Amino acid sequence: MRLLIAECTVDYLGRLTAHLPAAPRLLMVKADGSVLVHADGGSYKPLNWMSPPCTLVESGGDGDELLWTVTNKAGEQLLITIHQVFEDSTHALGVDPGLVKDGVEAQLQKLLAEHIHTLGQGYRLVRREYPTPIGPVDLMARDPQGVAVAVEVKRRGEIDGVEQLTRYLELLNRDPLLAPVHGVLAAQEIRPQARVLAEDRGIRCLVLDYAQLRGIDNVEDRLF
Amino acid sequence: MRLLIAECTVDYLGRLTAHLPAAPRLLMVKADGSVLVHADGGSYKPLNWMSPPCTLVESGGDGDELLWTVTNKAGEQLLITIHQVFEDSTHALGVDPGLVKDGVEAQLQKLLAEHIHTLGQGYRLVRREYPTPIGPVDLMARDPQGVAVAVEVKRRGEIDGVEQLTRYLELLNRDPLLAPVHGVLAAQEIRPQARVLAEDRGIRCLVLDYAQLRGIDNVEDRLF
DNA sequence: CCGTAAATGTCGTCG
DNA sequence: CGACGACGTTTACGG
Structure with a gap:
């Protein structure tokens, strides 16, 4: 799992179109390639995301910017422009043993x-x-x-x-x-x-x- | 926003009861006190979580362990036992400008x-x-x-x-x-x-x- | 605050 | 793989 704290702009082009203006956020890239964009509030739902299976391509943008293009099978796209990186770390977590539930x-x-x-x-x-x-x-x-x-x-x-x-x-x-x-x-x-x-x-x-x-x-x- | 990479055990006692065996995971604590437990897979939904408004109390467990008790108004509880911390960082993100959507x-x-x-x-x-x-x-x-x-x-x-x-x-x-x-x-x-x-x-x-x-x-x- | 309808719903199960 | 119902649904919108 890769975690970035970064100022970023995000656009989702898929079942709907959505846009996030530039701001500092958490970018989470999971081992399966899925990407989550979280703010410091709201609930457990990210501001924007791409569910697996999907692929992430990193390319250079204008100047120091980075552009992430995340695409899934259906052709939906998540475009993340990274203006400034505050922190960048990667961690190997392994496969999770999973949740045990008692139904209602x-x-x-x-x-x-x-x-x-x-x-x-x-x-x-x-x-x-x-x-x-x-x-x-x-x-x-x-x-x-x-x-x-x-x-x-x-x-x-x-x-x-x-x-x-x-x-x-x-x-x-x-x-x-x-x-x-x-x-x-x-x-x-x-x-x-x-x-x-x-x-x-x-x-x-x-x-x-x-x-x-x-x-x-x-x-x-x-x-x- | 506080991010921990840690080996943890999680129990949710609320509308249902659920248990997560010990494993390395990401713990995300947002500014509003909400807590998300993410694995390195699945979709944008955390394995377990507590939505705001809620309160987090940290206490000592057995030996080096830490116990987080997260409680909401309805009395639902998320109990997180932290066995080992691999990384611990805190970041000030500020209020997010929010998402702009075009509906379908x-x-x-x-x-x-x-x-x-x-x-x-x-x-x-x-x-x-x-x-x-x-x-x-x-x-x-x-x-x-x-x-x-x-x-x-x-x-x-x-x-x-x-x-x-x-x-x-x-x-x-x-x-x-x-x-x-x-x-x-x-x-x-x-x-x-x-x-x-x-x-x-x-x-x-x-x-x-x-x-x-x-x-x-x-x-x-x-x-x- | 209650109630309904929408959701990039997601998730499991079963055919 | 598609259809279908449950979900700790969550979330937005109106009265």
């Missing part, structure tokens, strides 16, 4: 499947990832009367989730052996507009308490 | 508005950004028979765009002075599933050729 939605789905009575007393789980032609429904269950219930699990319930579940329900209800199929949107948090849309379509909204779902585990652990 | 969807919308006959001969533009209670429709037009046509412009047509246009159409069709309102999804590229969904709902799909739309300009430039 998958956990919620698993927990809700294990405690399907969170939907109400007498509910039974049919299966997780119930297949449909347009993708799997997170959970399929039966209510105490035996009516099919399709459950969409989200961390945050938003309009997208309602639309997604609506498409599943429309398809599932075409199956005379399954219909009628009710819908439940289950999430740790449900946005007001998503709730309005869901309830307008007869979809029940269920707010999940992650801690409580795990708490139920603990209680049962004590019982057995 | 806005350009497409403008071009299509200027060449509304791309929809078909005899089409007339009513207005861009036609207001509805849930937000503006990109373009409103009339077909040769005077029927209202709502157009949603995207760079890439995906299911979301179809849903968005569907919501607009549902609302617009409630207005007896406007109904019936037809729908058109116009994009440089339309995904197969979006096309199926759109056509199932009677929404026409129109693939836009950016170069050709500008080419039409050129031809007209030559004529006048």
Whole structure:
């Protein structure tokens, strides 16, 4: 990895065109040739960048200037003019062992499947990832009367989730052996507009308490 | 901005939990206190990070180790254990003048508005950004028979765009002075599933050729 | 400050 | 390799 602190001007010509006036910035060149231009603020997103795979060509500009031309397969270009270099260092980091994550939605789905009575007393789980032609429904269950219930699990319930579940329900209800199929949107948090849309379509909204779902585990652990 | 090249272990405890085993990495601390952990690959996204506003507390760990505890308002934590420092430098960059962008969807919308006959001969533009209670429709037009046509412009047509246009159409069709309102999804590229969904709902799909739309300009430039 | 839509989104997974 | 959905999405824009 090469790090430069330098005054530079940057132009991106690709899916859009963008320009950065001259200013001191951090230029990061990674081992795979990708380039990041960072300012001393903002968030983790660089001001400008080129993702790998790409190639960097260094050439002389006017006077003491350097011109970097970074190009990718699609022909997108990042043009960096370096006016003054304040620091320039290179470091061999090696391949990173990588990030280990504990998911959220998958956990919620698993927990809700294990405690399907969170939907109400007498509910039974049919299966997780119930297949449909347009993708799997997170959970399929039966209510105490035996009516099919399709459950969409989200961390945050938003309009997208309602639309997604609506498409599943429309398809599932075409199956005379399954219909009628009710819908439940289950999430740790449900946005007001998503709730309005869901309830307008007869979809029940269920707010999940992650801690409580795990708490139920603990209680049962004590019982057995 | 402070840059460290260091062997470190990182844990994030927040919306999820994530762990990075010990390895040499770049640690970037920005002036606003935000912290980025970068490897020598991947894309512009750090392996781990904390967005501002947040606070960094440095304390001693076991032996020569250093422990950074980065905390934000929501109580999320980024814990960085620094085992060995290979380089440590600090640079004053000042406030960045910022990025100037030329958008894409806005350009497409403008071009299509200027060449509304791309929809078909005899089409007339009513207005861009036609207001509805849930937000503006990109373009409103009339077909040769005077029927209202709502157009949603995207760079890439995906299911979301179809849903968005569907919501607009549902609302617009409630207005007896406007109904019936037809729908058109116009994009440089339309995904197969979006096309199926759109056509199932009677929404026409129109693939836009950016170069050709500008080419039409050129031809007209030559004529006048 | 909340809510929605856009993003040079990026990233994983699965066909 | 393309399509599709999730993301610690982040970010910009409007009410």
